[in-house]
Amino acid sequence: MTENSLDTAGRQAAADEASGAQAAAPTPGAPHAVDGRSPSTVVKAPPDGARPPRRTLGRRAVTFADSLWRPALVLAVFFAAWWFVAAREYVPNYLVPTPGQVWETMTTQWSELARHTLVTLYETVLGFVLAAALGLVTAVAIAYSRTLDKALYPIVLFAQVIPKIAIAPLLVVWFGLGLTPKIILAVLIAFFPVVISGVAGLRSTDPELLDLAATMGAGPWRTFRKIRFPNALPHLMAGLKVAVTLAVVGAVVGEFVGASEGLGYVLLLANGNLDAPLLFADLILMSAIGIVLFVLVEIAEALLIPWHASRRAGVSLTTS
Template identity: 55%
Template sequence: MVTRTPTEGLGQPVGDSPGGVVERERPGAGDRFARFLERSWRPFVLLALLFAGWWAITAAELVEPYEVASPGVTLETILAKPDYFLDHAWTTTYETLLGFVIATVIGVFAAVVMVYSSTIEKSLYPLLLFAQVIPKIAVAPLFVVWLGFGLGPKVIVAVLMAFFPVVISMVTGLKSIDPEMLELSATMGAKPWQTFWKIRFPASLPHLFSGLKVAATMAVTGAVVGEFVGSEEGLGFIIQQANGNFDTPTLFAGLVIISLMGVLLFLIVEWLEALVLPWHASRRSDNVTTTL
């Protein structure tokens, strides 16, 4: 008589299953939280060390206060005017999210068209590359001249910054499908739109989310760049104004808030990836570049 014992961490083996198949249990909330802590403590420690170094440099007066504001002074500046920073941060956040969503929609659509039409791909790809290499700070003033100082120029720059990673990653994902899968789909009589929704699109999602995580941070940069060249509100406006007034604490406060905004948007996209792609190997591997 063979006695079967539970496999630690993998659930109970199925007694009558062929080949000793082991039924894996879904990780509970506690396991997921423990895994999150295991993966996150190193970045938090590194961040703490960077802040400690920042504080040590300013505390030892290795640099002048007007050159680098200390962490304490930066925090005091934010807490002294919370409504001021919150209002401007919301403006930049709105511009960033709007630009990111528009870039995602247009980028995905353009990628699909390029994959299904080689003529359009050969015509459009060089233009996309040309548009990407142009410094956005150089063309942003043109949008201000054309559209004024309103919302439009900031959103357009954010779209231009975020568009390229989305379209390139989506094209790569749509083309990475195994040709045998497409042949099998055609053999079984699937229509082109069925092949797209059932095979091509799901297979492209890991690549798409990789591009979206890059685009999320680029959209923040684009919104701020748009505010640099013409704006009366937003974090970019705060930085420009603080730079002109030699107000280093306010300048550093704006930079810290922008950095936190980019990290938060990146984490949101990564969280959505974990919800949409729990089955993908990148979500199950121990050696994965992720914070979730």
Template identity: 60%
Template structure:
């Protein structure tokens, strides 16, 4: 009776399991191009429509500058926009980090205590529906014209998506997994670290991508109320001087900051949760 000897280096295949191979750099480049051409095409169409409307004189130039005039401002004053853009970025990141930390902690407490959830959730909902622009002047009165009011508004705006997504993720864990861990004698903190928290990360990252873009809005809203630096200050100054090219330049830089931060969060999600990101490689909600 002869036996087939398998080479130790020969790949082993399991029946019924499809072998996944890493795509080649060329394949990944093609996939990236296929995902990018549609939004790029839409941007080209929007800028083309903007240029046609402005160049044709359908709208006065002091109301709608041409894309060329806006880009000229960006090229002529890169240092000015960089300095103010960095201030807004710093306020955004600081507010976002605080919102993430406080939001995750609040979500954990709410999930593990129904009393806290019933008490805190209505307050969070009420705080979310209050327009932040309406209470921003109070923060300036209380905290002054420094960085405090801007960061606080960014925290308040970004906090709600974080805590809601985290609560949803922690509650979405398979009950059978929790029962299994309890049967095996796992302590609550072990169950949280090994089961609940990892299972909640996909939901959490969905909330983080929303929160990081809202944090940019919160920082700019704070700068609208009282500031002498930041993109909100640039936009207000340009509006007061009827300098619409500078106003549009500030808006473009602000949008660019939000897009970059969104992409960074998405990259972090792909690095930390490759098993989750692979399930939606064909989805429309990913930019990478």
């Protein structure tokens, strides 16, 4: 099109001025190759090192195992100490049961515990997903609109500083004993880190990239999709990791206040009956929910932003 005719014009001019000696087409090895590195030389002698080799599955497994053995060792030592203290009854068993007792409770009451775990898991996951979606939308609104920034930020902050535990009873009054108040609580508690990290991420876009996008004639949606959103992902994923662990807290607190099922409910029950093994089993399950969800978000992060500096060292699923 326009470009082509321009090209021709330019070539013509260049050729004329160089008294037709040099055609425009670059031929490696031709006289004018001295004035630049001809393509072939560049390919043969790249100025920087070759790309690092792609990690194979085997290497990944080794990295994974390597990142796991240290925390595993610490956990083993902890369990040994626990078992030692409890078995020797330095502390009475109704306060600190032995790992064996906890294991027995866990296995004999497994079907019950599994049901309650699923309830809490459901509340947590739904709360987290809603918080992530709402948080992201709010973050986009705040990052894109100065007016919405001024209007929403104080409210978001206000929602964050209200002690969630204090409004839990109110939620129960409003929404009854069902799942709703627990999910709302999980959303409320997990929402804030998503908004903060999302805003930070969206605002961290290099202004030159935005200038560039403008000269590319791209609309706001394309700029968001191709530049701003992927650029915000590392921040956002950090916020989501915090949020997912907080969502568990929200769900459990909701269950404390008024529930007929869920791990929080079981915890109160066990506490009231001085049933230490059940209480411990319950605690372990709650932590398991948090850990599993956290690891899932980490895996999502590894898949979404393998390019980011924080992930280049290798897939570490732990904080080693």
